[in-house]
Amino acid sequence: EAGVTQSPTHLIKTRGQQVTLRCSPISGHTSVYWYQQALGLGLQFLLWYDEGEERNRGNFPPRFSGRQFPNYSSELNVNALELEDSALYLCASSFIFGFSGNTIYFGEGSWLTVV
Amino acid sequence: AQSVTQLDSQVPVFEEAPVELRCNYSSSVSVYLFWYVQYPNQGLQLLLKYLSGSTLVKGINGFEAEFNKSQTSFHLRKPSVHISDTAEYFCAVRLNNAGNMLTFGGGTRLMVKP
Numbered sequence: 001e002a003g004v005t006q007s008p009t010h011l012i013k014t015r016g017q018q019v020t021l022r023c024s025p026i027s028g029h030t031s032v033y034w035y036q037q038a039l040g041l042g043l044q045f046l047l048w049y050d051e052g053e054e055r056n057r058g059n060f061p062p063r064f065s066g067r068q069f070p071n072y073s074s075e076l077n078v079n080a081l082e083l084e085d086s087a088l089y090l091c092a093s094s095f096i097f098g099f100s101g102n103t104i105y106f107g108e109g110s111w112l113t114v115v
Numbered sequence: 116a117q118s119v120t121q122l123d124s125q126v127p128v129f130e131e132a133p134v135e136l137r138c139n140y141s142s143s144v145s146v147y148l149f150w151y152v153q154y155p156n157q158g159l160q161l162l163l164k165y166l167s168g169s170t171l172v173k174g175i176n177g178f179e180a181e182f183n184k185s186q187t188s189f190h191l192r193k194p195s196v197h198i199s200d201t202a203e204y205f206c207a208v209r210l211n212n213a214g215n216m217l218t219f220g221g222g223t224r225l226m227v228k229p
Contacts, residue, residue: 004158033216043205043219056216090158092217104209104217106151106159 002026004107006091012113013081021076021110025093031055032074033094033104034066038087046089049074078112086114117142117208121220129228130198136191136223138206146208148189149217150180153203162204165189176200201227 005024013019025032034046045058049068063079072093078085088109094102122137140146147166151159163174170182180191189206203224207217 035219042221045216045218048216092159103149103161103164105161108158 004091004093004105006089006107006110008110009108010111010113012115015081015083015114017081018077018079019081019112021078021089021091021112023074023076023091023093023107025072025074025091026105029093029095029105030072031094031104032068032072033092034074034076035090035092036060036087037090037109038084041087043090047076081114083114086112088112117146117210117218119206119208119218119220121204121206121223123223124221125224125226127226127228128196131195133194134192134196134200134225136204136206136225138189138191138220140187140189140206140208142187142208142210144210146210148180148182149207149209150174150178150189150191151205151207151219152176153205153222155202159205162191196225196227198227198229200225 007022031050033048036044036046047066048056052068066076068074088111090106090109092104092106094104118141120139128134149164150162152162153159162178163172165172165182173179178193182189203222205222206220209217
């Protein structure tokens with residue numbers, strides 16, 4: 001069974017540009033989570049989608065946005081890139097919203113470098 | 116709101132020695148507890164989780180953790196580490212209610228030396 005897949009794996013963008021990161025959850029999972037892992041800042045929660053709706057949002061500016069499609073895949077969009085957006089962006093998925101004991105499975109991440 | 120504190124940012128240890136990685140949490144409601152491992156240049160992999168029942172939880176790769184409600188701790192232990200255990204370890208909590216995201220600690224880098 002395929003795990004959580006993310007694309008692209010690495011990318012370099014220029015400050016001010018926009019980027020879209022993509023995530024496919026494990027088959028059957030309806031919840032998708034996005035986390036940012038910047039150097040020295042640990043894992044910061046960005047967004048959580050379930051059944052196509054945004055369920056929760058972390059403390060990030062509005063230029064970080066996303067969506068979840070009917071097939072439960074998800075996109076993370078970052079506009080007006082800043083140097084401090086350079087980070088590993090991790091997508092994760094879990095079974096249906098409703099039981100917090102469900103394991104959240106992570107993808108390998110997308111490495112974004114802003115120059 | 117919940118929070119997680121990993122008391123040690125780095126833990127150096129010699130191969131075949133025991134290790135304990137410490138994790139404390141705070142929450143006004145009951146939580147589920149998790150330990151994840153991140154090997155270099157990879158995503159996160161679940162080591163173990165505590166939902167209910169026995170407070171001693173066994174995970175993959177010989178790791179175990181003990182939930183202590185009175186001390187609000189969930190320390191991770193391994194009796195004998197290997198070089199391959201060198202990685203970043205993250206403790207996380209999730210509120211015990213209808214669906215919620217994980218809140219992570221700052222991580223502990225385990226460095227196993229030969």
